[in-house]
Amino acid sequence: MKSVCMALFIVLFVSCSSDDENSNKDYTLENQEEILSYIATNGIDAIGTDSGLYYVIDKMGEGNAITADSDVSVKYKGYFTDGSVFDENTESGVTFNLQGVIEGWQEGIPLFNEGGSGLLIIPAHLAYGSNSFNGIPGGSVLIFEIEILDYNALNKQEIEDYIAENELNAMSTASGLYYVIEEQGEGEKPTSTSSVTVNYEGYFTDGEIFAERSSNLNLEIEDILEGWQEGLQLLNEGGTMKLLIPSELGYGLYDYSVIPGGSVTIFDIELVDVN
Template sequence: MNLPKLPDPDKSGFFYQVTSPGTGNNFKNPDSVLYNLTVKSLSTGAAYLQSPLLSNLGTFVGYTDQFYNSSLVTTSNPQGFYSIPAIRTALLALKPGGVARILLPSYLAFGRNGAGNIPSNEIVDLIVTTYPYQKQALLDDNRITTFLTSKGLTATKDPSGIYYIVNTLGTGEAVNGIGSTVNVKYTGRTLDGAVFDSSADGLSLTLSGLVSGWQIMIPKFKVGTKFRMILPSAYAYGRSGFNTISPNTSLDFDIEIVSVTN
């Protein structure tokens, strides 16, 4: 394999290559970085991990030597955190939008125990892809506007950053606020169209117990309204995610307000 590498004056034991430098200034430890990871076997090319394309990892550069993935939770590592300082080293050589490839010996990766579907003593080939945005809200907005354009949809942007489309404007009782309980029919999807939750028959929900995007948008409308809203991740499940929803994922909802108890 002919892989040009940057010098390793610290004798770190791993090799990395900046395959695309990005633009602007190099990342520094206090900077925010939004990025994705791909982990493959160096010997076979088998893919072990791939960040979901419609979400991303995000933290301060100085914290990126701690690597987490829920699929890597094991009895020997129940928290699913692994120390891989090579990620931070490579990021410090990049600018926003840059990409780096890292070749990691097993003792600097997942060791003799392996993790998830990564075997024991596996040398891994890791790709770090950063986004040109350093704020999650900007990346989410780009994803949402790209989604709307691809679907030929025209939406209104709320001051919060939430996009919405009113299909039927209701004339019934108003929703007073987040203390209200609403009966709604809804479908929730990720931006690739995958449905993660729905209620065709109607479900009663108290707004105060829901994600903030619902708390912001539902009180803007009256009973009988049917609308669609696309939530930036901060107004959905944020950096933590929830069940099958990955961290930093924007969500797409169809909602009908059936009734309200204020």
């Protein structure tokens, strides 16, 4: 998963060229006619909002509700009413905060839950206005096919597949953390405010190592990944465990160093000392 860096989704209306001869033209009625014609011609069962946005929910999604300031990951294809594509990312998708995208996405994406998919038909005043922008002519109606990724569900399935393939005797917690205690240990059990010394190695479900084994690393539990915070408190000093951590309890939706956003991360950990 790559975090969004293209100009398409960043609201930069002020940077659009003011030399466009139609820069002050009101396209509202023209766009409305274009959208209604497109809907009728293609037999689309679309719903309109007071703002002028039209949308189709093919799948509502069973994941978390999306709010105005959510971070979301979306696969999409963007095109004009004549069918010509101006941008797409249907492979890995892009991740962004809704506050940083065009108004049509700000309004449209929260109509779905994570895991949802559908269509957004966006008039110019909810997109790039009357100015040409990044190859998009001023006054353009934009259509987006969207799929909102539900990484909670995707990560859960990935972890459970890994557990089955590797025949692990894993347990899960209410948070979504999975773990295998290999040796419980006989020493002190850490708390949320403990300092600990650990040996560990980190890798993905495909076996690729992203963190070579580190020896006698000193950590404050309250400063580490949520998955580690929860998992280490299940172990006693001298114990060893495997943590299978969904992205929500790990590195999140955005790329972090060599770890792609949305990744499941696995750690083999030895709890050497509790301080």
